[in-house]
Amino acid sequence: MRRRYGRTRHPQPTPRCADTPVPGTRPRPPGNLVAMGSPPNSLPTPVTEAGREGLAALLDSPGRAVLALDFDGTLADIVPDPEKARAHPGAVAALARLAPRLCSLVVITGRPAGVAVRLGGFTDAPGLERLVVLGGYGAERWDAATGTVRAPAPPPGVAAVQAELPGVLDGLGAWHASWVEDKGRAIAVHTRRAEDPQAAFELLREPLYALAERHGLIVEPGRYVLELRPPGMDKGVALADYVRETGATTVLYGGDDLGDLAAYSAVDKLRSDGLAGVLVCSGSAEVAELAGRADLVVDGPAGVVALLHALADRLEEPA
Numbered sequence: 001m002r003r004r005y006g007r008t009r010h011p012q013p014t015p016r017c018a019d020t021p022v023p024g025t026r027p028r029p030p031g032n033l034v035a036m037g038s039p040p041n042s043l044p045t046p047v048t049e050a051g052r053e054g055l056a057a058l059l060d061s062p063g064r065a066v067l068a069l070d071f072d073g074t075l076a077d078i079v080p081d082p083e084k085a086r087a088h089p090g091a092v093a094a095l096a097r098l099a100p101r102l103c104s105l106v107v108i109t110g111r112p113a114g115v116a117v118r119l120g121g122f123t124d125a126p127g128l129e130r131l132v133v134l135g136g137y138g139a140e141r142w143d144a145a146t147g148t149v150r151a152p153a154p155p156p157g158v159a160a161v162q163a164e165l166p167g168v169l170d171g172l173g174a175w176h177a178s179w180v181e182d183k184g185r186a187i188a189v190h191t192r193r194a195e196d197p198q199a200a201f202e203l204l205r206e207p208l209y210a211l212a213e214r215h216g217l218i219v220e221p222g223r224y225v226l227e228l229r230p231p232g233m234d235k236g237v238a239l240a241d242y243v244r245e246t247g248a249t250t251v252l253y254g255g256d257d258l259g260d261l262a263a264y265s266a267v268d269k270l271r272s273d274g275l276a277g278v279l280v281c282s283g284s285a286e287v288a289e290l291a292g293r294a295d296l297v298v299d300g301p302a303g304v305v306a307l308l309h310a311l312a313d314r315l316e317e318p319a
């Protein structure tokens with residue numbers, strides 16, 4: 001299925017990293033350690049050796065690097081109503097500064113690709129003409145170069161879950177503690193707006209896992225959300241495929257939630273295969289699992305944007 005978002009363009013292939021022209025840069029090692037909440041535009045030093053090597057490789061050869069970022073919680077602040085989420089102010093400008101210097105910029109999200117493009121304000125954004133958004137945990141793809149979304153049809157299990165879900169929520173007395181987001185090829189049941197979001201999450205957990213299993217779907221747990229979605233794709237597969245497609249030799253991945261752990265594992269694997277990598281955690285009080293595995297923890301989307309500007313500052317220094 002192909003849908004068009006934005007103005008008509010001629011299809012362009014994703015550039016191979018080695019083919020990407022990159023303006024002159026002055027490679028320098030990262031600066032001193034800067035903890036969460038550090039002043040904007042000072043480039044923090046990763047706390048791990050692998051992360052320091054990854055960042056040095058990115059600064060040394062940005063034209064061979066893929067920058068991959070999650071959307072909600074990483075590029076966009078978490079808000080109670082998912083439809084009201086927007087890219088953090090400054091995110092698009094920071095990405096646009098970096099894009100011409102890098103091999104490729106990709107957003108990998110659990111949102112439908114077209115929704116992330118709309119909420120992110122990515123359509124026709126100057127500087128982001130080669131941006132790629134992989135939605136539905138990698139099942140969907142939007143290319144800024146063509147303005148089209150490629151999305152496979154949802155498996156029949158999704159319609160079956162849609163039909164059965166109201167009865168399940170009714171049986172649990174959970175109508176007022178949950179909000180259903182129909183994403184086409186997945187159903188997300190949110191509890192953030194419940195009086196006690198964690199209690200509502202726990203109440204729903206088991207019945208929703210059972211419902212998903214009955215219809216051949218899996219559950220992707222996240223920040224006060226249980227998503228019932230098709231198996232077979234995750235952010236790790238999406239990221240590894242994308243890195244392979246571009247021929248990049250360095251990858252920086254930034255995420256905030258459990259669904260990003262698959263991408264973290266993909267970066268670990270790429271590093272063991274000899275690529276350079278940096279794992280960035282968009283830190284929050286809600287999710288602890290990523291910080292311990294990250295090379296760099298920043299303070300939520302504001303920290304991510306500051307990091308992107310700091311990277312751009314470095315890469316824009318004259319050769």
Ligand SMILES: O=P(O)(O)OC[C@H]1O[C@H](O[C@H]2O[C@H](CO)[C@@H](O)[C@H](O)[C@H]2O)[C@H](O)[C@@H](O)[C@@H]1O
Pocket residue numbers: 070071072073077078079080081082083085108109110111181183188190192222223224225227257259
């Ligand atoms: O992969 P992501 O880009 O991180 O998307 C994951 C899910 O994010 C959204 O839910 C989260 O953000 C909401 C808006 O801030 C928030 O209200 C909710 O509590 C979070 O879980 C989105 O609604 C889901 O569809 C995404 O899959």
